[in-house]
Amino acid sequence: xxxLRSLICFCEGVTTEDVDRALExxxxxxxxxxxxxxxxxxxxxxxxxxxxxxxxxxRKLGVPPERLAPPKxxxxxxxxxxxxxxxxxxxx
Amino acid sequence: MRAEVVVIxxxxxxxxxxxxxxxxxFKKVVVFERSYLGSGSTFKCAGGIRASFTSREHIVLMKRSxxxxxxxxxxxxxxxxxxxxxxxxxxxxxxxxxxxxxxIHNQFGxxxxxxxxxxxxxxxxxLDTSKPVGALYDPLAGNASPLDAVHKLYLASREMGVxxxxxxxRRILVEGCAVRGVASDSGVAxxxxxxxxxxxxxxxxxxxxxVSLPVEPEPHHAxxxxxxxxxxxxxxxxLESGAYAVQTFHGHxxxxxxxxxxxxxxxxxxxxxxxxxxxxxxxxxPWLPSANILRTWVGHYEVTPDHHPVLGPxxxxxxxxxxxxxxxxxxxxxxxxxxxLASWIASGAPRTEEAAHLTLRRFxxxxxxxxxxxxx
Numbered sequence: 001x002x003x004l005r006s007l008i009c010f011c012e013g014v015t016t017e018d019v020d021r022a023l024e025x026x027x028x029x030x031x032x033x034x035x036x037x038x039x040x041x042x043x044x045x046x047x048x049x050x051x052x053x054x055x056x057x058x059r060k061l062g063v064p065p066e067r068l069a070p071p072k073x074x075x076x077x078x079x080x081x082x083x084x085x086x087x088x089x090x091x092x
Numbered sequence: 093m094r095a096e097v098v099v100i101x102x103x104x105x106x107x108x109x110x111x112x113x114x115x116x117x118f119k120k121v122v123v124f125e126r127s128y129l130g131s132g133s134t135f136k137c138a139g140g141i142r143a144s145f146t147s148r149e150h151i152v153l154m155k156r157s158x159x160x161x162x163x164x165x166x167x168x169x170x171x172x173x174x175x176x177x178x179x180x181x182x183x184x185x186x187x188x189x190x191x192x193x194x195x196i197h198n199q200f201g202x203x204x205x206x207x208x209x210x211x212x213x214x215x216x217x218x219l220d221t222s223k224p225v226g227a228l229y230d231p232l233a234g235n236a237s238p239l240d241a242v243h244k245l246y247l248a249s250r251e252m253g254v255x256x257x258x259x260x261x262r263r264i265l266v267e268g269c270a271v272r273g274v275a276s277d278s279g280v281a282x283x284x285x286x287x288x289x290x291x292x293x294x295x296x297x298x299x300x301x302x303v304s305l306p307v308e309p310e311p312h313h314a315x316x317x318x319x320x321x322x323x324x325x326x327x328x329x330x331l332e333s334g335a336y337a338v339q340t341f342h343g344h345x346x347x348x349x350x351x352x353x354x355x356x357x358x359x360x361x362x363x364x365x366x367x368x369x370x371x372x373x374x375x376x377x378p379w380l381p382s383a384n385i386l387r388t389w390v391g392h393y394e395v396t397p398d399h400h401p402v403l404g405p406x407x408x409x410x411x412x413x414x415x416x417x418x419x420x421x422x423x424x425x426x427x428x429x430x431x432x433l434a435s436w437i438a439s440g441a442p443r444t445e446e447a448a449h450l451t452l453r454r455f456x457x458x459x460x461x462x463x464x465x466x467x468x
Contacts, residue, residue, distance in 0.1 A: 026250065027243075032129065035129075035239045036239070045387070074388065074389050076388070079384035079385065080385050081383070082317070085363070085366040086381065
C-alpha cells in the first residue's frame with residue numbers, strides 16, 4: 001500500500017506510483033491514464049485530481065502543462081438525482 | 093520496415109486481432125490508433141456479452157467468443173463474469189416475442205429459459221417483481237469491463253512484440269490489385285496485409301479505394317449512476333423499450349435506451365435520452381429516481397443493413413481485410429473476430445464456416461442475414 005502523501009486521485013485512491021507504472025506501460029495521455037487508472041472517474045469527475053495529474057505529468061515528462069489536454073468533460077458536471085431528468089422530455 | 097500486418101484501429105477488434113496474430117507467431121504486427129485505445133466505440137459500450145441472438149451466424153460465432161472470453165479472462169486477468177442476461181416482459185406481446193426468441197436460442201443450443209419471480213429475486217434483488225412478469229434468463233451471457241479488456245489485450249500483445257503507433261492512418265496504399273501498406277503523418281508503413289478495424293470510420297478509409305462499405309454511424313447514448321453495493325447480477329433488458337441496464341464491476345448502474353436519432357459522425361449528448369432512460373428503468377428499479385446520475389455520453393453503433401458485421405477479405409484487393417459493422421455487438425464479438433481474422437490472414441480461410449457468410453460480398457450478392465434481437 002502506498003503512503004497517503006502520494007495520492008493523486010482521492011475518489012479512486014490512485015497514487016503517483018500507479019501513474020509511474022501506467023506511463024511505463026505506454027499510457028501517456030490524460031484520456032488513457034484516466035481509463036487505465038480511473039483517475040477522475042469518481043464523484044469529483046476529475047475536478048481535484050486532473051490538475052494534480054497534469055502538474056505531475058508535466059514535471060515527469062518535461063512537457064509544459066498547457067500542452068497536456070485534460071480529458072473530455074462528460075455531463076452532468078456533478079452528480080444529479082435521476083428524478084430531475086424525468087420531466088425533461090421535450091428539451092432536446 | 094515492412095510489417096506483416098498493419099491493423100487500423102485500437103479498439104477491441106484491433107487489439108484482439110493483434111493479440112491472436114501474435115499468438116499465431118506473427119512477428120511484425122503494427123496497430124495504428126489515432127487517439128487513445130478504445131476511443132472509438134469500445135469504451136462507450138456497456139460490456140454485455142451474449143449468444144442469445146436469432147441468426148445462426150451470430151449464435152455460432154458468439155458461442156465461440158464466450159469460450160474465448162473465459163480463456164482470456166483466466167490467462168490475462170480480464171474482468172469478466174458469466175452473470176447472465178435477464179429479458180423482462182410485462183406485456184403479453186413482449187412475452188410472445190420472448191418465447192419466439194427462446195425457441196430459436198434453444199434450437200441452436202443456447203439454453204435460455206423462463207424463470208419464476210422468486211428466482212428473479214435471487215439474481216436481481218433490487219428489481220421490482222410485484223407486477224406480473226415474464227422473465228427469460230440466459231445463463232451463458234455475461235459482461236466484461238471494456239477498459240480492462242482492451243488494456244490487457246494491449247499489454248499482452250505488446251509483450252508478444254506487437255507495435256502500437258498512436259497516429260492517424262491517412263490512406264491505405266494500393267499497388268495493382270493488392271494492398272501495399274498505409275500512409276500516416278510520419279510516413280509510409282509497408283505491409284503485406286492491412287486490417288481495417290476503424291469502426292464506423294472504416295467507411296472513409298475504404299471509399300478512396302472504391303470499396304463501398306454499407307455502414308451507418310448511428311448515435312447511441314448511455315448513462316451511469318454513482319456506485320452502489322450489489323443490486324442485480326445479470327444485464328437486464330426491458331423488452332418493450334429495448335432498454336438495458338447493467339451493474340458494472342465497480343458498482344455503477346450503466347443504462348441505455350434507443351431514442352430517435354439520425355445517422356451522425358459527431359453526435360452530442362441529449363437530455364431526451366436521460367429522460368427516457370430514467371423513466372423506463374424507474375418502472376423496474378423504483379429506487380432509481382433518488383439515485384445520482386454521474387455521467388452520460390454518446391457513441392456509435394456501426395450499423396449494416398442486416399445488423400451483422402462485415403468480416404474478412406475484400407475480394408477485389410489482395411491483402412485487405414475488414415472487421416467492422418457490428419451494429420452494437422462489436423465488443424462481445426471482439427475475441428472471436430480476432431481469432432477468425434488471424435486465421436484468415438495466416439491460412440486464407442476463417443476458422444468457422446459461418447464467418448465466411450459475413451464478407452462484404454453478401455451485399456453484392458443480396459445474401460443478407462436476419463437478426464431480430466438488437467437492443468439499446
